[in-house]
Amino acid sequence: MTVLYLTEPGTKVHYKNQTFTIKKNQTYTCRLSELELVVILPGVQLTDVVISILLDQGIEAIFLRQDGQFRGRLQGSFPPNPLIRLAQYRTIETSFGLGFAKKFAYGKIRNQRALLQIKNRATKGKITQLSESIDTMNVYQLQLKNTITLLDQNELMGIEGISARSYYQALTYFFPSHWQFTGRNRRPPKDPINALLSWGYGVLLARIFAVCVKAGLDPYLGFLHSIQPYRPNLVLDLMEEFRPVLVDYAVISLIQSQVLDIADFQPSPDGEGIWLGITAKKLLLRELEERLNQPLLYPAQNRKLKLNQIFLEQSRMLARCLLESSLDYEPFFIK
Amino acid sequence: MIKLWLICYDVRDDKRRTQLAKLLEQQCVRVQYSVFECPLDTKKLEFFLSSKWLKVLNLQEDSLRIYPLDALAKQKTKIYGVKDDPPYESPDYLIL
Numbered sequence: 001m002t003v004l005y006l007t008e009p010g011t012k013v014h015y016k017n018q019t020f021t022i023k024k025n026q027t028y029t030c031r032l033s034e035l036e037l038v039v040i041l042p043g044v045q046l047t048d049v050v051i052s053i054l055l056d057q058g059i060e061a062i063f064l065r066q067d068g069q070f071r072g073r074l075q076g077s078f079p080p081n082p083l084i085r086l087a088q089y090r091t092i093e094t095s096f097g098l099g100f101a102k103k104f105a106y107g108k109i110r111n112q113r114a115l116l117q118i119k120n121r122a123t124k125g126k127i128t129q130l131s132e133s134i135d136t137m138n139v140y141q142l143q144l145k146n147t148i149t150l151l152d153q154n155e156l157m158g159i160e161g162i163s164a165r166s167y168y169q170a171l172t173y174f175f176p177s178h179w180q181f182t183g184r185n186r187r188p189p190k191d192p193i194n195a196l197l198s199w200g201y202g203v204l205l206a207r208i209f210a211v212c213v214k215a216g217l218d219p220y221l222g223f224l225h226s227i228q229p230y231r232p233n234l235v236l237d238l239m240e241e242f243r244p245v246l247v248d249y250a251v252i253s254l255i256q257s258q259v260l261d262i263a264d265f266q267p268s269p270d271g272e273g274i275w276l277g278i279t280a281k282k283l284l285l286r287e288l289e290e291r292l293n294q295p296l297l298y299p300a301q302n303r304k305l306k307l308n309q310i311f312l313e314q315s316r317m318l319a320r321c322l323l324e325s326s327l328d329y330e331p332f333f334i335k
Numbered sequence: 336m337i338k339l340w341l342i343c344y345d346v347r348d349d350k351r352r353t354q355l356a357k358l359l360e361q362q363c364v365r366v367q368y369s370v371f372e373c374p375l376d377t378k379k380l381e382f383f384l385s386s387k388w389l390k391v392l393n394l395q396e397d398s399l400r401i402y403p404l405d406a407l408a409k410q411k412t413k414i415y416g417v418k419d420d421p422p423y424e425s426p427d428y429l430i431l
Contacts, residue, residue, distance in 0.1 A: 002428060002429055005428065006431055022431055024431065028429070028431055030429065031362065032361075033361070282430050285430050
């Protein structure tokens with residue numbers, strides 16, 4: 001099954017004989033039977049027939065903004081499961097719900113640390129600051145794992161926050177100094193690495209949003225992020241454990257493969273942030289897709305699955321836990 | 336599970352031929368005038384055979400042949416001439 005990314009402004013998509021024809025400078029065709037997901041960037045024109053086909057055939061269509069942020073998706077008719085939603089609503093603001101929040105935060109920190117460890121092996125532990133960060137994060141990780149008393153949302157977010165600072169500080173060692181990455185900043189990202197990270201998180205958010213809906217969950221009502229209005233909080237929750245696994249991993253390999261150049265980035269029109277140029281966008285998407293299609297061991301089912309299948313399995317697991325009122329949700333861990 | 340099939344046909348009547356070719360093009364890749372490579376799993380192929388493709392034909396005059404291409408057959412395939420792409424495989428992703 002194919003994921004189709006339409007990145008170039010001025011692209012026109014038509015429908016003919018169960019096939020999309022995509023016209024820019026060249027004409028491409030894509031058979032509907034092979035299509036799984038379409039990701040659409042600004043400036044792409046879809047005919048009304050194309051939109052009806054996407055809705056009727058249930059092909060997922062996701063729209064992103066110029067800066068990679070999630071803009072929205074087409075929702076055809078779908079079979080929602082009210083039981084799951086009710087279970088989700090009932091769990092919010094209970095200690096049971098906080099249990100999930102803790103697992104999401106734990107999953108994130110553990111995977112961030114695992115990523116540092118994997119990369120640290122490559123440098124043979126020569127960078128002391130890196131080893132220090134790994135140790136520091138271990139403390140937070142254990143704190144989350146071992147405390148019996150329930151931490152409230154603010155405490156969880158606090159631990160997650162200081163751990164994240166330590167993590168992004170450690171990441172600076174993977175990017176050559178001319179990229180001027182000194183830590184995480186966003187809205188808008190002020191350097192190319194942060195722009196790549198933001199863009200990648202945007203793509204991840206879009207993909208997790210789709211699996212949340214598929215699993216029957218309400219994307220807007222979360223456990224860890226539930227206090228923030230106007231945001232798809234559950235999606236942000238479920239994303240946490242996958243940020244380092246997919247996006248950070250892809251950005252590090254992209255930069256280390258040295259195919260990108262500062263010239264592939266441009267200042268945003270308001271001059272405050274940095275945007276990806278068309279080449280940077282395409283290269284990042286390729287890197288993300290390579291990672292998404294890589295089979296990884298999925299411990300919950302003890303078999304190898306592609307990362308995009310693991311997304312769906314994790315949200316189904318969450319839905320099941322909510323229905324059965326059990327706290328068996330296990331974040332997905334990399335080694 | 337077989338995921339690629341080679342489909343070829345002989346159809347007497349122009350109208351029936353066009354109709355069949357159009358139906359095949361919906362799911363398959365045309366590699367020669369009357370030869371298609373078809374990236375469908377066994378179940379889906381059977382669905383199309385029972386629902387559409389065979390109904391177009393007059394089986395007293397026409398014929399449709401479908402050969403499975405498993406991994407080994409794909410590997411051993413030899414291709415010469417102008418259209419020299421390897422046997423078709425659905426791409427995981429397309430960035431346009």
